[in-house]
Amino acid sequence: MDSFDATAISAPELAARIDPSSLRNRSGGPLYLGIADELRRLIENGEVTAQTRLPAERALSISLDVSRVTVASAYRHLREGGWISAQRGSGTYVSPTSSLPSWGTLGGDRETADLGFVNASPSASPLLADAYSVAAEKITGRFASGGYAPSGLLELRESVAAYYRGRGIPTTADNILVTSGATDAIHAVLATFTEPGARVLIEHPTYPVVVELVHTFGGRCIPVPIDPEKPEEFVASADRAARQSAPTLAYFMPDFSNPSGARLPLQTRRQLSATMHRHAILTIVDEVAADLSMDDSPDIEPFGAATPDIATVTIGSISKTVWGGMRVGWVRAEAGLLARVTATYARRQLSASIFDQLAAVELMGKYDEVRRVRADTSRVARDHTVALMRDRLPDWQFRVPEGGLALWCSLPDGIRSSALVAEAHSHGLLLAPGLRFGTGYAFDDHQRIPFTRSLPDITSAIEILARLSSAGMPTPVVGSSTPAAVV
Known part of the structure; x- marks a missing residue:
């Protein structure tokens, strides 16, 4: 070896x-x-x-x-x-967590599944069709070109830069790299900055793709527990982990974290950003869910706004506010850092889709309306889900999030997510097991319930879970292949 x-x-x-x-x-x-x-x-x-x-x-x-x-x-x-x-x-x-399939393959053919709840991906915004119509008119004028925009269309980068300036962060088009979705952006950033043996601080639970990518690039995740009810305690925990493990990178979701739904208050995010900067840790900030607030929840200063620009790399996307099928994301960073990410990305992708980018320009021009429409739709779905869960699954504990796209539920004693997911699959319901959101065997006592499908689908899914929960579930054996049944 x-x-x-x-x-x-x-x-x-x-x-x-x-x-x-x-x-x-x-x-x-x-x-x-x-x-x-x-x-x-x-x-x-x-x-x-x-x-x-x-x-x-x-x-x-x-x-x-x-x-x-x-x-x-x-x-x-x-x-x-x-x-x-x-x-x-x-x-x-x-031992590996039992041959759990990679996040990208989890759930098999979700398009043909009866009830696919693996992804927390909402249906398309009603504003999308018009945006694509405008893009169809504009794209003909670009047919004479080669069809590539390595850093992204200038007009889209300028639109994204204006979005950040509107949130109080000085930004120009030179600070923006357009990618084929947020996952592509995460891949490019981690591939750039994860050296072999690097340790990466992550909130725990976290987005599964990040854990997989860090391991792929030769790094090791250092999990820091986060409690949505007490997010301010996360700073001390992250500081302690930084002192103990000497990480070089951190990956955080400060707004409506996936899956926990945690949101860091203003002073907490300022303290956390300053703490990471003091430890010389480059912080990767995933803002994919930042615009998914509900209940008139106020916007909060973006993470890293009060610290030097070189301390933070931000990832964004319109996949959750608009549609997952529109593969447009971006990286925002200080010019020197962005140049390194751009060089990495160029070795993997020549360009994000020009057609999607043109539609994204149109949507960014009316982004306040995009956000409002998504908030209205999500609020109805969330409230429907919460009411059903409290009625049909009263022993499942969860915090009602002020934003995001899912509930993060603590399961009753005797029910394990891995066994529940496997049994639900046989009833046509696809879910992501709680284990997928951790770095070890954690969170088999939790289940994520997205509220992104239609109301009838949500009702059907919860009815299935209620029947299975009341019947009692077997406890899976460590090292067994039970979770793989969700494929």
């Missing part, structure tokens, strides 16, 4: 994460079980992620100041439970 392993955790780092009081306070039980329990806790909550290489027995025993036999017994206990596995000549690894 190479001398470097991107997913390895060192013995001192792992030992530092084990709570010594839990070992000291054991009432007569074997010490190895205490260590095993602590390692399982770290895996379950995502502090040690799936497929992470664990330290050798000897190295960990030295860091914990216990015998090698004790650590070997703890590892054996975890192997027998399916939490870790030994690979001959390679080492000991945390």
